[in-house]
Amino acid sequence: MSIDIPVLNANKAPDAEFYVMECTLTVEHTETLGDATKERRAELNGYLSKEVLESALDMMRKVVDE
Numbered sequence: 001m002s003i004d005i006p007v008l009n010a011n012k013a014p015d016a017e018f019y020v021m022e023c024t025l026t027v028e029h030t031e032t033l034g035d036a037t038k039e040r041r042a043e044l045n046g047y048l049s050k051e052v053l054e055s056a057l058d059m060m061r062k063v064v065d066e
Helices: 051-065
Strands: 022-032 035-049
Touching: 022 051, 035 051
Parallel strands: none
Antiparallel strands: 022 035
């Protein structure tokens, strides 16, 4: 199944072919200390290129690692 990604301005469309994938990423980090709970969550939905996906994964790792 092929999905066409619209080009807003065809005059500025790149000559190269680009590949994107539909992604849904969710990370959660929960810390509990006694009665206190601290939660962090990051979510991303959309069509991403390989480079954007790698950057998003790096940012989401920071949410989990902190």
